[in-house]
Amino acid sequence: MQFTLFTVYTQAKFTIDLVVGLATAIAATMSYLAVKNASESNALARKQMQENKIYTEKNNRPVLEVFIKDYKVNLNNSYLVDWTEEIYEFKPKYASSFYLDLKNIGNVTARNIQLSFYYEGIDNIIEQIKEDPKSTDLLEGKEVTIDHRKIQNGTHEFNQFILSERTVDNKAKRVIVDDASYLEFYGSLQPSSHDNTSIRIHIPNMYVYFTNIFASEIQDDDLILNLMLKVSYTNPYGEEYLQSFRVLNKVKHISFGSRNEIVGKFVMEEITNRKLEKD
Secondary structure (H helix, E strand, C coil), X not given: CCCCHHHHHHHHHHHHHHHHHHHHHHHHHHHHHHHHHHHHHHHHHHHHHHHHHHHXXXXXXXXXXXXXXXXXXXXXXXXXXXXXXXXXXXXCCCEEEEEEEEEECCCCCEEEEEEEEEXXXXXXXXXXXXXXXXXXXXXXXXCEEEEEEEXXXXXXXXXEEEEEEECCCCCEEEEEEECCCCEEECCCECECCCCCCCEEEEEEHHHHHHHHHHHHHHHCCCCCCEEEEEEEEECCCXXXXXXXXXXXXXXXXXXXXXXXXXXXXXXXXXXXXXXXXCC
């Protein structure tokens, strides 16, 4: 077989083109893999940075928690009684003696703590009062009359309830409560790992009276009235946080007659837990 100079040139050119093509393909592949690896490395680095940021934030912030608390109440033949506990500190005039414990389970001190209670489902109570202003006659010969009215205070409107009952000696007993949201200010709270202290949060006396009156409906989940708690505070660096809780009342046992007892516990359901962004 004879080869001309042109044939040799053509084969050589084909070989060179093939080598160049393979080299280009290999280079492209290597370039793609390098970019892919770099992208994956960057994504991994970003994820690690985000995890580090979250970890740092968690370690540089307070976290407040309201602890579960049991209660056992003797009504002493009256709906309009407080859940008395032996206390020595100041409590707001709208508040019950009964309190919940707020602790800091975070790693740094919570400062500038502000607390406020409000209600979820108050319209259910108002509707029930419209249908029947007297409560179910659970205690012997006892009825509570509940009157409702709207109160306007400047730009704020709230519900006021007048609770009335007759005492054993047939005297009138009356209590006036409302669902206005009261803001309470506290100082600082150390982490419980450093100092096992807590803030006593006195629940509103309105909620205590309504639990006394509507205990059986709370037990059967027929009365949807939830006590809500909002807590705001800062860490030592001035960053502000907000937490809110639904205070769930679990009535476990009711005994009317000679004992007139209500037994239950409060369980917290956290609704909000976030850092507030500055304007």
